[in-house]
Amino acid sequence: MTGTEGFVPVCTVGDLEEDVPRRVELGGVPVAVVRTEGSVFAVDDTCSHANVSLSEGEVTDCRIECWLHGSSFDLRTGEPSGLPATRPIPVYPVKIEGDGPGAAVLVSVTQES
Numbered sequence: 209m210t211g212t213e214g215f216v217p218v219c220t221v222g223d224l225e226e227d228v229p230r231r232v233e234l235g236g237v238p239v240a241v242v243r244t245e246g247s248v249f250a251v252d253d254t255c256s257h258a259n260v261s262l263s264e265g266e267v268t269d270c271r272i273e274c275w276l277h278g279s280s281f282d283l284r285t286g287e288p289s290g291l292p293a294t295r296p297i298p299v300y301p302v303k304i305e306g307d308g309p310g311a312a313v314l315v316s317v318t319q320e321s
């Protein structure tokens with residue numbers, strides 16, 4: 209995918225604490241933005257099992273855990289680790305513009321990556 213169509217700046221890289229999800233809303237879509245393992249990921253903030261905010265959970269090994277029942281979702285693919293969630297969550301493309309902590313993080317929710 210190329211171009212910046214649909215990409216919206218949500219924060220800077222410096223705003224993102226390592227492994228601490230940040231919740232943003234883009235066009236009414238709640239998104240969890242996570243910086244981990246040298247990359248920034250954006251996934252739908254709502255667990256696919258029930259209406260729970262994933263950004264309130266913990267991030268380990270490039271996965272975000274749902275605090276309610278313990279399913280965790282791969283930040284790269286959205287796939288759940290196991291029950292009770294069975295469906296993946298949407299993963300959204302991220303662009304970084306600039307360098308260092310002041311670099312802008314842009315996310316597009318109009319296309320899943």
Ligand code: FES
Nearest residue numbers: 255257258274277
């Ligand atoms: S609400 Fe997330 S695993 Fe049940």
